[in-house]
Amino acid sequence: MTAARNHVAAVAAVISAAFAAAGLLLPSLLRAAGATPLRALTVVAAAMLACGAGTLPRLAGLLPSEAVHGFFYDGAVLLVVCLLLAFEGLLLLAARPRRRDAEPASAVGAIRAALFLFMLAEELSRSFLPLYARELYTPVPGLSETLMMGLPIGLFMLLVAVFTPFAGAWADRFGCRRTLLLSTFPAVAGFAGTAMAGSLAELLLWRSACALGYAVMFIGAQGFVARHTPADRRARGMAQFVAAVIVAGLCGAPLGGILADQFGYRATFMVSALLALAAAAAVTLLPADRVERVGRRPFRMGDAAAMLANPRFLALLLFSSVPTKLMLTGYLFYLVPVSLHAAGETPAGIGRLMMAYGLIIVLLGPWVSRAADRTGRHALFAGLGGLVGGAGTLAILQEQGVAGILIGIAALGVAHAFNNATQLALVPEICRADCARMGESSVFAVYRLLERGGSVIGPLLAAALADRFGIQAALVALGVLGMLCGTAFCAVFLLTPSTSPTAGEAVR
DSSP, rough: OOHHHHHHHHHHHHHHHHHHHHHHHHHHHHHHHHHHHHHHHHHHHHHHHHHHHHHHHHHHTOOOHHHHHHHHHHHHHHHHHHHHHHHHHHHHTTTOSSSSHHHHHHHHHHHHHHHHHHHHHHHHHHHHHHHHHHOOOOBBBOOOOOHHOOOOOOOHHHHHHHHHHHHHHHHHHHHHHHHHHHHHHHHHHHHHHHHOOOHHHHHHHHHHHHHHHHHHHHHHHHHHHHHTTTTGGHHHHHHHHHHHHHHHHHHHHHHHHHHHHHHHHHHHHHHHHHHHHHHHHHHHHHHHOOOOOOOOOOOOHHHHHHHHHHHHHHHIIIIIIIHHHHHHIIIIIHHHHHHHHHHHHHHHHHHHHHHHHHHHHHHHHHHHHHHHHHHHHHHHHHHHHHHHHHHGGGGGTTTTHHHHHHHHHHHHHHHHHHHHHHHHHHHHHHHHHHHHOOOOHHHHHHHHHHHHHHHHHHHHHHHHHHHHHHHHHHHHHHHHHHHHHHHHHHHHTSOOOSSSSTTOOOOO
């Protein structure tokens, strides 16, 4: 046994030495290896295997097997998180303007840094927020502990939806840079207050402040990118915006879980407050933007009513967009942490498993978007996403415990890689008359507002089902709901021909 361990360690040493030599002698090879996310992850995986092969055999003789596994998993997660953080830092350095015409790239790079820090602050609590709410719960007549655990998530999503229209108006009136800076103040107070909350009512109050900051930051950052990128670079600028949110999600859940395991929930929220402060510092480095007094017709309820009168838009909303958000907040944000904790997982373990969701979207999402645009079959990809998500979450019927939940997380990642971009592409396809009458931006604003209903309903529905029938039944119920909605969407969009001659055209 000792000889075998020494042999494995020797092989690991050779692999590590080869990586070091390649980095020193042929740096172009490492740059080529990191040119795409898939190549970069392959290099990281090889380095992790080499490190693990050299370290684990020695630790196995000194520590229990569970401790060795935990050490290896936490180390692997920290390595990936550190590499992603280093990547974000390098992007910020690369965005420094070297000449006058480079200012748009510098502005987008700076806003990506601020947005990443802010979203990372919010994502740190993703793997344990319901568990923290349970610690603060005191009996309330008519409201069970299970339902109250989902209330902070539902209230947060509701207030984000409520504050979003105001955030857009503030950005237009005061300028994006000033609005972004103001968004960090309620967030810092909200995270610090959450860390010191002594009751569930206080937790809800401080999470409301975080929701205000989140809504203003999200809309302000979008507006800043739109103002500081020319039309021919607008898509690439928005891609930077999306990438910052996704990378923050990848880092936040596992890193927050490790911090919660080591230092506790309250200390992790204080780290979130510090990250929000760092985001404020990054915002001060942004170039000032001019305030544009644009005369815009305010949103009216009649706009939403007119769009809901379109049967295909209503089908997209009810059978794809709302279920997607419902599964995200109800299944991933609420049921996954609660069920994994019941299965004996720590917050660090929960964060590691939730990381699979973001990794799948990062790797699969660009390919799906290109394939959908190339074929023009956005409805097909959106329908497949709904079916995959529903079917995958039903794996809990065959694989009990952690394995079944992990399959559900992975299936949800595949589903949302198929759904996220294709749903947005379908909106102007099926709402051409509304876009001509109201403008495309207003149509998307109404769509986003209605879509967020699923984010609000998700955790509350999941909590109600778990309270009435148990966590296992709630997991199955959401899977069945996803399957039914996916089937109904396919029936409307794939089996029923469009009555509009232009509704089926691909987005140009």
